[in-house]
Amino acid sequence: MELWYTEQHTDNVKFSLKVKDHLFTGQSEFQKVDVLDTFEYGRLLTLDGLVMVTDKDEFIYHDMIVHVPMAVNPQIKKVLVIGGGDGGTVRELMRYKSIEHVDMVEIDKMVCDVAREFFPAISCDLDNERVSLYYEDGIKFIKSKKNEYDLIIVDSTDPIGPGEGLFSVEFYTDCFNALTENGILTNQSEGAMYETHAKELVRSHNKIKNIFTISKIYQGNIPTYPSGYWLFGFASKKLDPIKDLQADAWNAFNLKTKYYNTDLHVGAFAIPNFVKETIENG
Numbered sequence: 001m002e003l004w005y006t007e008q009h010t011d012n013v014k015f016s017l018k019v020k021d022h023l024f025t026g027q028s029e030f031q032k033v034d035v036l037d038t039f040e041y042g043r044l045l046t047l048d049g050l051v052m053v054t055d056k057d058e059f060i061y062h063d064m065i066v067h068v069p070m071a072v073n074p075q076i077k078k079v080l081v082i083g084g085g086d087g088g089t090v091r092e093l094m095r096y097k098s099i100e101h102v103d104m105v106e107i108d109k110m111v112c113d114v115a116r117e118f119f120p121a122i123s124c125d126l127d128n129e130r131v132s133l134y135y136e137d138g139i140k141f142i143k144s145k146k147n148e149y150d151l152i153i154v155d156s157t158d159p160i161g162p163g164e165g166l167f168s169v170e171f172y173t174d175c176f177n178a179l180t181e182n183g184i185l186t187n188q189s190e191g192a193m194y195e196t197h198a199k200e201l202v203r204s205h206n207k208i209k210n211i212f213t214i215s216k217i218y219q220g221n222i223p224t225y226p227s228g229y230w231l232f233g234f235a236s237k238k239l240d241p242i243k244d245l246q247a248d249a250w251n252a253f254n255l256k257t258k259y260y261n262t263d264l265h266v267g268a269f270a271i272p273n274f275v276k277e278t279i280e281n282g
């Protein structure tokens with residue numbers, strides 16, 4: 001009998017992947033954690049039945065959430081990652097020898113343990129000596145931090161369950177206060193094709209733009225996320241993602257990336273009209 005994983009994207013849309021094997025299932029204090037081996041996308045991590053990462057397309061998400069801010073400020077030295085338990089974001093950050101330290105705050109230890117066991121190519125730098133890993137709530141962790149990080153990456157689940165507070169005014173204000181003068185915040189911002197995601201996109205964008213001087217949306221194509229079209233937020237106190245792009249400095253890092261390049265960087269901020277309208281009318 002064929003085995004299929006199905007995620008309900010809306011009441012009227014389902015997304016399915018043919019599965020070879022169900023490798024892990026567990027219930028943590030926070031969410032249900034599953035690992036499936038799929039035919040097309042390799043291993044798949046789901047939390048509460050929603051796709052988080054797959055072996056095949058994780059590079060797109062992690063390239064976009066990390067290399068975009070690094071190309072705007074290649075001098076970034078200290079980074080805070082909130083969420084990101086699979087380790088992909090930290091792995092990309094560790095490729096920069098210039099980054100001195102990363103604090104990563106993941107609420108659910110089970111996600112990191114499962115990533116270490118089933119996704120070695122993604123979780124490989126979770127125990128890097130330049131990384132301090134805290135199994136805590138990122139919302140509480142950030143409260144005591146002032147003027148400390150050059151970059152904050154919110155690599156979170158959707159705004160339900162433990163991730164809900166990561167989309168609040170209070171949390172974004174705490175991020176602003178925790179950032180240095182040139183600080184940048186990037187976050188996963190949901191999609192724009194389906195109404196439920198578009199509403200969350202607008203809600204978070206409206207909050208961030210009232211707190212940060214610069215607040216932009218940028219895009220990436222992630223086949224296993226709803227509609228395959230996903231958005232990220234870029235916010236900062238003074239750096240503009242296009243005017244301040246340091247393409248030569250970033251290219252001098254000489255990193256081999258599978259998705260990101262500095263031409264794509266410019267295009268990623270050229271968002272389609274329907275997304276512009278969604279944001280403007282929100």
Ligand code: SAM
Nearest residue numbers: 083084085086107108111137138156157162163
């Ligand atoms: N790339 C994924 C996506 O956009 O679907 C997200 C990656 S997933 C590893 C996000 C992580 O955020 C989860 O492991 C979850 O446990 C963590 N998380 C959710 N709420 C959190 C909170 N309040 N503090 C810290 N981590 C949190």
